[in-house]
Amino acid sequence: MAQDLHPRSAVAVTHFADRLTDAVERKRSQLVVGLDPVVEQLPRGLRREAEAGRAEAASVFVRFCCGIVDAVAPHAVAVKPQSAFFEALGSAGVRAFEEVCAYARAADLLVIADAKRGDIGSTARAYAAAFVEPRGAEPPLADAVTLNPYLGGDSLEPFLTACRQHGAGIFCLVKTSNPGGADVQDVTLSGGGRLWEHVAGLVHDWGDDLVGDSGLSAVGAVVGATFPREVAEARSLLPQAVLLLPGIGAQGGAPADVAPAFAAGPAGALVSASRSVIYAVGNGEDDYRAAAGAEAQRLAREVWAVSGA
């Protein structure tokens, strides 16, 4: 399964989709838990502590997220920490983001940095360095990163290089889970079809020579689980891509809605849930870890059943 991208290097680098496929089969799970820490939604004790200031909140975010990581690690293949919630606390928050990513990787979880970056030239190279390239002697911050395709193919190049050289993965936004995405993504093109379908074609092309032994590409796509018909269509437009499907739970999507996404195999789609898992316990309760673990287990089983694996 492990495709050694650097047969002569000291450290063997495994293709992202092969690492993912291995984890999916081993854990019998396609669940990704989104880490979206928000002060107001934390369990009561932690919330009170976090309200003291930004540095305190950053420290609480680390404790909260690491608690979630411990609880969901047996049931999820990956966590998806959302950079924005950490950035809102400034550099202290970014430091917390780094700690949470490292903790999750050590806990046998893949880390998908939800950063939705997109820029050009040397700037895109800097973002690739920030998220998916080794940092000196340290490993990359994350296994994969979400990207915005608006700036086109050359803006993706440094990330494709990281896929090739460092076993990174990327997930390009294609059809997002929010209603407003239609403003841009659903405009119809002169040749027929909507913009997001055109972007899906680009994503397919970008990932076409980055397919691992698993048959899946290191270049995946984000498609909102809130649009089941589009998920099925994305599957046929992107036969080799891992589809990352957010919008399950708090946003209203259900696992059964996305069953067609698994036509590419058990690791062909990842179902992402955030708030419904990490805030599974009410604010009045203390044991948020147990509640998150139970909800992750329940959801992982439901998705596994739907996937036909």
Next chain:
Amino acid sequence: MAQDLHPRSAVAVTHFADRLTDAVERKRSQLVVGLDPVVEQLPRGLRREAEAGRAEAASVFVRFCCGIVDAVAPHAVAVKPQSAFFEALGSAGVRAFEEVCAYARAADLLVIADAKRGDIGSTARAYAAAFVEPRGAEPPLADAVTLNPYLGGDSLEPFLTACRQHGAGIFCLVKTSNPGGADVQDVTLSGGGRLWEHVAGLVHDWGDDLVGDSGLSAVGAVVGATFPREVAEARSLLPQAVLLLPGIGAQGGAPADVAPAFAAGPAGALVSASRSVIYAVGNGEDDYRAAAGAEAQRLAREVWAVSGA
């Protein structure tokens, strides 16, 4: 000129485009200097120091960028620190970004955080908090932020609120300066026109009720100076928007190419140059500040002449 958005609050908040117009008229300049620190391109002494490690590089970035700020402050209306180059150094780099932004604001420069963020719902709110909202007792990190429009109108809402409540500005990507942008931005639509023209129309609508006393909106647009025809067309599609025009200098654009952008007045367009200013001195020289100041002055005068102000 100053439009008080909060007539009853203790601190008067001035509309972003009014602050900008004031600065343009006062400094007789539409120059924005991009702060793109890259270790390999630093003057020799600084480079050697920065090569010691990420923390050292972050510290050098602060010193280098603050030196540039001192040198260009009389000639530029704004600096545009590029978040990616700081993020590439991890949380230490983000701390440096915060220091550079604060230093530039204290030096009478507007700060446009070049972050190209774009996300939905509570995540978009977190990004607005990170970049353009007051941070507790501290002012916002930046006066304005660049945003990616792929996720549509609802993804912009928290930023529009920040424009309204806190005098923030935003610059939406419309037509980017790189060749690959065409992959997505230049596709033709069924109703005629290209995608970026459709996005320009959206940006116009999003900013239509955020026009200040200056006649300009707090919602601006990024249009690459490398595409002069598109710049002129964007001007007519976006009569109230401040156009932020990157791509002058190292990327090949020239001030004369973008003259039509000033049809909306002297503050209707900002010309952004990065490498050609901050690395105006060769690596062998020491006085990078003087070289940057001289190039900023030269470029600002050239743009001012072209603007017809």
